[in-house]
Amino acid sequence: MMKKYLLIGMTTAMLVLTTACGGQGGGNTNSSQQSGVTDTGVATSENGAASGEQLVVKATNYAFDQKEYHVKKGQPVTIVFQNEEGNHGLAIPALNVKLDSSNSTMTVTPEQAGQFDMACSIMCGxxxxxxVAKLIVDEA
Structure with missing residues (x-):
């Protein structure tokens, strides 16, 4: 009888963890004063292409395509997340960036130079x- 309850508890915990990591975060607030990033929205030119620099981050099982990504301080950058293999997300907590397959693009303007941690935001195995990787914001 105890094994049955233990099995049910473990199964429920795994379901909660799996669903919570892939959920749609509705409570995201932009605090650019703390993060040093200005969320500029996705600016587009007349032909529909994003203006400014574009940073493409590709995810495969247990790795991003680079260990370090470089952008310039004070320059708008459109971060494009591409899920190449498996189910992954991208989080840069210090810059309030959270991307996944349903929300794969965000344009920000880093206002602070430094190194920022990047990690997969969906429990993937x-x-x-x-x-993990680093976003390095270089002086302009």
Missing amino acids: SGHSTM
């Missing part, structure tokens, strides 16, 4: 904790 045994290598999830090692799926």
